[in-house]
Amino acid sequence: MAEEVNFICTACPQGCSLTVLMENGEVLGVTGNSCKKGLDYANAETSDPRRMVATTVKIRNGFHPLLPVYTERPVPKPMIPQVLAEIRKVELEAPVVMKSVVLENVLGTGINVLASRSMPAKG
Numbered sequence: 001m002a003e004e005v006n007f008i009c010t011a012c013p014q015g016c017s018l019t020v021l022m023e024n025g026e027v028l029g030v031t032g033n034s035c036k037k038g039l040d041y042a043n044a045e046t047s048d049p050r051r052m053v054a055t056t057v058k059i060r061n062g063f064h065p066l067l068p069v070y071t072e073r074p075v076p077k078p079m080i081p082q083v084l085a086e087i088r089k090v091e092l093e094a095p096v097v098m099k100s101v102v103l104e105n106v107l108g109t110g111i112n113v114l115a116s117r118s119m120p121a122k123g
């Protein structure tokens with residue numbers, strides 16, 4: 001039986017409200033999109049939803065005690081709790097340069113976790 005799924009397209013700031021008609025995991029049609037990117041977004045969101053992950057890690061001897069970090073690409077949505085748990089295990093030593101890899105290939109996803117900013121050592 002066909003079902004409707006509603007969500008907001010986040011592929012651009014316009015934020016169109018998409019309605020996706022689905023049956024047995026197949027997309028039958030998409031409405032509400034103002035451009036083709038919305039179709040691609042709807043297909044990706046219903047087959048392999050992904051999100052960027054941004055959080056902080058501990059850093060010793062840094063100007064601040066925490067360093068903001070982010071995944072270089074979106075990770076599969078169901079893996080987000082495990083990805084956050086892996087990132088929580090990281091503890092760095094200042095100084096750290098912006099965009100340096102703080103965790104490589106997190107959970108075998110092929111996605112690195114990068115420093116969002118540089119962090120000088122204190123003193």
Ligand code: SF4
Nearest residue numbers: 009012015016034038
């Ligand atoms: S459908 Fe197109 S215009 Fe609408 S939010 Fe998505 S990318 Fe933007």
